[in-house]
Structure formats: C-alpha cells, structure tokens
Amino acid sequence: MAKATVSFASGERLEFWAVGPGAVTISQYGETLWHVPAFEAHPSYYSYHHREAGSVVVEWDWPDAFLWTYSYDPATVAKAGIKLWEFSTDEILIRAGKEIGSWLRSDPQRPRLHFSPCRNWMNDPVGLCRIGDCWHLFYQFHPCGGDWGPMHWGHATSPDLFTWTHMPVFLHPEQNLWRLGATGGAFSGNAFQDRDGSLMFFYTERLPAYDLFKGYREIQKIARPDRRMIKAESISIVLEQRPEGVEHDFRDPKVWWDKASGAYRMVLGASIHDDPAVLLYGSEDLLEWKYLGPLYRAPPFFREQGARAVECPDFFSIDGKWVLIMGLVGHCDPDSGRHNLLYGLVGDFVDDRFIPDSDALQLLDFGSDFYAMQSFATGGRQIAFAWLFNWEFRKPAGSPYSGELSLPRQLSLDARNRICMRPADEVEEALTHAPLSSAEPGRYVLDDASIDIRLNGMLDGTRITATEAGQLSFSIVVEDQSVSVQLPQDDGSIRYAAAIAGTTDLRVIHDKGIVEIFADGGAVCGTRRNYLNVRPDDLVILSKAHVSVFSEG
Known part of the structure; x- marks a missing residue:
C-alpha cells in the first residue's frame, strides 16, 4: 500500500469516484478513521467527512482506481474552490487555488478563453444564474471518463464570466447507473429565482435507460440548494406524466413567472407524434403542473429530415x-x-399562445458546434452559453477532458427583429487586447495566444487564412454575399456558410481550435471546433475592409 500525509481542515470533505480493483484507508494517530476495503467493480461515488483539523495518513493500492477526486472545506469553498487530487504509485499531488489555473493553462491544446472542465466529459450548460456579484455556471458532467455517461451537474463560479473557480459536483443521478449498466441521470434544466428571491433549479432526470434512442423515461424535478450553494439540499419530483402523443423525449425545462397570467410557466422539449415540439405547462405553486398544449410544433419536413425532438428549448x-x-x-x-442546428423565432406570447412574426426559422449559428444554448436574464440583459462540440469529429484520445463552452454571449433584437448574439460586455472588459502589426501587408506572425480579428467596410472578396507550420488551421471566405469557414478535416461534404448580403462588419475569435464568427451586428454567427493545427503561427488577411488584429493576453 502506498501512503501519504494530507492536512485536513475541520469539516473538510473528500469526494471521489472510483472503480475496482483498489482500496483506500484514512487514519490518524494509528486509528482508522475511514476505510473502503475494496472498490466495486463498477464506478461508484464515495465521500469522507473529516472531524477535527489535523494531518491524516491516506493509504491506497491502485492509483488508476480513482477516476475523479477532490476535497473542499464547506466554509471556504465559495472563495477557494475545490482541491484537485491526483494519485500516483507513491504520492498524492494536490492542486488548489491558482495552482489549478496554472495546471489547466499548461495544456497547450486547451483553449484559454473558453470554459472547460478540469477533467472528464462536459456537455450542456445548465442552471445559469447570477447571485449578487457572483456568476454561477452549472454543466452536464460525467465524472468517470472522457465520454458521455451517467449525467451529473458540475459547477463553477466567476466574478467576471472569464475567471472560473471550480466547485464540488452539485447534482447526482438518483441511482448508481453504472451498477445497473444503464445511462441517464441529472439532465438539463434551468435556475429559477422566485418573486421572494428564493432560488431553485428545475431539471430532467432520465431514469435508468438501456437504449439511447427509444423507450427511456424522463421526469421533471426541482432541486433547492443548500445555503452555501454547494449541493442540492432537497429534491422533489414535480412532473412525471407525459401528454398524449409524447413518447420518450420529454425534457430540459425552462421555468418563469408569467406576469400576464399571474402564474408560473414551463416549456419542455419533446416530440408530438414524432414531430419535434415545445410543450407549455402552467402551475400555481411550482409543484403541480398542468399541460396547456404545444407552444410550437415543427413542420413535418423536420421529421422527414431526421429530427427526433426539440432539445433545450429557451x-x-x-x-x-x-x-x-x-x-x-x-x-x-x-x-x-449540417446536423443538429439551433433555430430561433420571434413573436408575441398572448393568452398562453406563441404567435411568431413569421413562420421562417432563423438559423442562429451556421456552424455545427454551437448547441444546447441556455440563456438567463440579469440586469436587463440576456446572457447565454452553448456547448461546443464537433458532431462530425471527436476529440483525439489522450486529452484529460472533453467539451468546452462558447464565450458568453449577449442576446438582443435588431431593427428587423432578428436575434443577435455578440460576446458579452464582461468578456470585453476581462480580456487584454494587444494590437498586432503586420510583418508585411496582410500577414501577421502569431504567438501561442488567442486572436481577435475585426473587419469593417467592404467585405466581399475577403479571405482569412491561418496556418500552423504551413498546415491549415482555419480559413474564412466572403464571396457572392456569403461567409463560409473551412477547417483542416473538411472534405466538402458539409458546407458551413451563411448569407451576409450588405454586411459591413465581421469579427472572428480563434482560441486553440475554437472559431467563433460574428457578422451583421451578431445576426449571423458561426462556430466551429477543430482539433488539428490549433496553434496557428501565421495569419494572412486579404480584404478591402479595414482590418484590426489583436492578440489576447
């Protein structure tokens, strides 16, 4: 057995997920305080609550058994965050505070501007909210590996939407799904602050499922946080029965107080007789919900083109x-x-009916990597994040994590009532812009930092090409009143482009393989995630427009 001495604060908690073979013992002054004689053959969650401040001896015999491990002091975690543990054959490496940030930045492939988990799998942003001056980001998290699995809610906080403190896992599945050989768990949902200021989280629990595409059961729950926003303190089921015509897809609640009706309202993603749909529910007390009918039902051609259901309605x-x-x-x-695109409609909501201004859906992002977007209102603004994931190409093996989020975006409507997205003000304030001068006309030498490219004026004929050691990182072309983006793996079978007739503004942010494009005041956006040649060293811009290039500090 390997052993190491670790200092614990009074009340400090150790939480980890482990799989056999292996064992762990915590002792103090020769007395056993806590002991797991053998980890189970499937991943399982374990927790240890320390009694009195002091040093303990931790013994273990199989470092690879520990899949995700951290400790924290409940009294200080809001400021200090978690401490990451890493087991080896002879020691425990513990990182805390700024050490975690330095470790994350040491990964040359990890984006700097975009949120990512310390380790393992992340997908949808969930439960987004702001409490006082603190932003809370929750996200779908699989703590036991770099692939999708039983869903939990990860948690991080920030003072500025840019610098993140990693927190303990907030929500767990109601059962150990690994033991059952099943998938499911705590799926997506939103934060809701009631009129009295009380905060709660609505979310979907997918009950143990054995098929990813049919036959599963999804129910809606409400979770109330503890006073320190560390864990869900109480969880209640609020909706189990599906309306007629709705089969297995029944998820991702968004709840609000509706002034016009004087009651609570909820939308859910689903399908009705195989047509993707958004369902509307009403409640007087947040606990008993009544189906009010479909808020939106997609035209039949979506079903014919493979759409199974609406996800993450907002x-x-x-x-x-x-x-x-x-x-x-x-x-x-x-x-x-392109697959799994994000669409929007603008209209009026009258007597529990949504009346779109037009039946034409607005494509919100012409890439295929901006998905499961969630927004929330704060200070008179609508702030949003989305999951960035390449549906066509998976992340290469060997990375300690999988999944990032978009830059936080601020939503608005323009004079034509189009939905517009641009980087949130906090991102602009947090970043340090260092203007780059061109080594020769239109050519810029890049270092390892992220870049921010801004063009204003005549865009037709614009070509932006970034390369690493002569190999393509990304290319953006504006021609024939259209903007398109190409990555190294593109073979032409999928076209990533959008119309920008008459547009005079174009902004491109590149961050270690993430390309975010904003044009026409944010009415046109395109997001791609690439894993090849993610550290470009050469940038060539040919354009009639005025060009500014910044390096992010």
Missing part, C-alpha cells in the same frame, strides 16, 4: 417581444449536410 422576452430558441436533435439539413 423562451424569454426582449424589448416586448418573445423569443423561442430550440435545438432539433437528429436533424440533418439537406442543403448543407
């Missing part, structure tokens, strides 16, 4: 108009070959 008001945003899982656009 419904909110901006400047007196109502905005519906939804992802159509399984959909393949026949014209471009």
Whole structure:
C-alpha cells in the first residue's frame, strides 16, 4: 500500500469516484478513521467527512482506481474552490487555488478563453444564474471518463464570466447507473429565482435507460440548494406524466413567472407524434403542473429530415417581444449536410399562445458546434452559453477532458427583429487586447495566444487564412454575399456558410481550435471546433475592409 500525509481542515470533505480493483484507508494517530476495503467493480461515488483539523495518513493500492477526486472545506469553498487530487504509485499531488489555473493553462491544446472542465466529459450548460456579484455556471458532467455517461451537474463560479473557480459536483443521478449498466441521470434544466428571491433549479432526470434512442423515461424535478450553494439540499419530483402523443423525449425545462397570467410557466422539449415540439405547462405553486398544449410544433419536413425532438428549448422576452430558441436533435439539413442546428423565432406570447412574426426559422449559428444554448436574464440583459462540440469529429484520445463552452454571449433584437448574439460586455472588459502589426501587408506572425480579428467596410472578396507550420488551421471566405469557414478535416461534404448580403462588419475569435464568427451586428454567427493545427503561427488577411488584429493576453 502506498501512503501519504494530507492536512485536513475541520469539516473538510473528500469526494471521489472510483472503480475496482483498489482500496483506500484514512487514519490518524494509528486509528482508522475511514476505510473502503475494496472498490466495486463498477464506478461508484464515495465521500469522507473529516472531524477535527489535523494531518491524516491516506493509504491506497491502485492509483488508476480513482477516476475523479477532490476535497473542499464547506466554509471556504465559495472563495477557494475545490482541491484537485491526483494519485500516483507513491504520492498524492494536490492542486488548489491558482495552482489549478496554472495546471489547466499548461495544456497547450486547451483553449484559454473558453470554459472547460478540469477533467472528464462536459456537455450542456445548465442552471445559469447570477447571485449578487457572483456568476454561477452549472454543466452536464460525467465524472468517470472522457465520454458521455451517467449525467451529473458540475459547477463553477466567476466574478467576471472569464475567471472560473471550480466547485464540488452539485447534482447526482438518483441511482448508481453504472451498477445497473444503464445511462441517464441529472439532465438539463434551468435556475429559477422566485418573486421572494428564493432560488431553485428545475431539471430532467432520465431514469435508468438501456437504449439511447427509444423507450427511456424522463421526469421533471426541482432541486433547492443548500445555503452555501454547494449541493442540492432537497429534491422533489414535480412532473412525471407525459401528454398524449409524447413518447420518450420529454425534457430540459425552462421555468418563469408569467406576469400576464399571474402564474408560473414551463416549456419542455419533446416530440408530438414524432414531430419535434415545445410543450407549455402552467402551475400555481411550482409543484403541480398542468399541460396547456404545444407552444410550437415543427413542420413535418423536420421529421422527414431526421429530427427526433426539440432539445433545450429557451423562451424569454426582449424589448416586448418573445423569443423561442430550440435545438432539433437528429436533424440533418439537406442543403448543407449540417446536423443538429439551433433555430430561433420571434413573436408575441398572448393568452398562453406563441404567435411568431413569421413562420421562417432563423438559423442562429451556421456552424455545427454551437448547441444546447441556455440563456438567463440579469440586469436587463440576456446572457447565454452553448456547448461546443464537433458532431462530425471527436476529440483525439489522450486529452484529460472533453467539451468546452462558447464565450458568453449577449442576446438582443435588431431593427428587423432578428436575434443577435455578440460576446458579452464582461468578456470585453476581462480580456487584454494587444494590437498586432503586420510583418508585411496582410500577414501577421502569431504567438501561442488567442486572436481577435475585426473587419469593417467592404467585405466581399475577403479571405482569412491561418496556418500552423504551413498546415491549415482555419480559413474564412466572403464571396457572392456569403461567409463560409473551412477547417483542416473538411472534405466538402458539409458546407458551413451563411448569407451576409450588405454586411459591413465581421469579427472572428480563434482560441486553440475554437472559431467563433460574428457578422451583421451578431445576426449571423458561426462556430466551429477543430482539433488539428490549433496553434496557428501565421495569419494572412486579404480584404478591402479595414482590418484590426489583436492578440489576447
């Protein structure tokens, strides 16, 4: 057995996920305080609560058994965050505070500007909210590996939407799904602050499932946090029965207080007789919910093009108009070959009916890597994050984590009532912009930092090409009143492009393989995630527009 001495504060907690073979013992002054004689053959969650401040001896015999391990002091975790543990054959390496940030930045492939988990799998942003001056980001998290698995809610906080403190896992599945050989768990949902200021989280629990595409059961729950926002303190089921015509897809609640009706409202993603749909529910007390009917039902051609259901619906008001945003899982656009795109509609919400200004859906991002977007209102603004994941190409093996989030975006409507997205003000304030001068006309030598490219003026004929050691990192072309983006792996079978007729503004942010494009005041956006040649050293911009290039500090 290997052993190491570790200092614990009074009340400090150790939490980890482990799989056999292996064992662990914690002792003090020769007395056993806590002991796991043998880890189970499937991943399982373990926790140890330390009694009195002091040093303990930790003994273990199989370092690879520990899949995700951290400790924290409940009294100080809000400021200090968790301490990451890493077991080896003869020692425990513990990182805390700024050491975690330095370790994350030491990964040359990890984006610097975009949030990512310390380790393992992350997907949808969930439960987004702001409490006082602290931003809270929750996210779908699989603590036991770099692939999707039983879902938990990870948690991080920030003073500025840019610098993140990693927190303990907030929500767990109601059962050990690994033991059952099943998938499911704590799926997506939103934070809701009631009129009295009380905060709660609505979310979907997928009960133990044995098929990813059919036959599963999803129910809606409400979780109330403890006073320190560390863990869900109480969890209740609020909705189990599905309406007629709705089969297994029944998830991702968004809840709000509706002034017009004087009651609570909730939307859910689903399908009705195989047509992707958004369902509307009402409640007087947040606990008993009544089905009010479909808020939106997609035209039949979406079903015919592979769309299985709506996921992560978002419904909110901006400047007196109502905005519906939804992802159509399984959909393949026949014209471009892109999958799982995000669409929006703008209209009015009257007597529990959504009346779109037009039946034409607005494509919110012409890439295929901006998905499961969630927004929330704060200070008169609508802030949003989305999951960045390449549906066509998986991350190469060997990385300690998988999944990033987009830059936080601020949503608005323009004069034509189009949904617009641009980087949030906090991101602009947090970043240090260092202007780059061109080594020769239109050519810039890049270091290892992220870059921010801004063009204003005549965009037609613009070509932006970034390379690493002569190999393509990304290319953006504006021609024939269209903007398109190409990455190294693209073979032409899928076209990533959008119309920008008359547009005079274009902004591109590149961060270690993440490309985010904003044009036409944010009415046109495109996001791609690439894993090849992610550290470009050469940038060439040919354009009639005025060009500014910044390196992010």
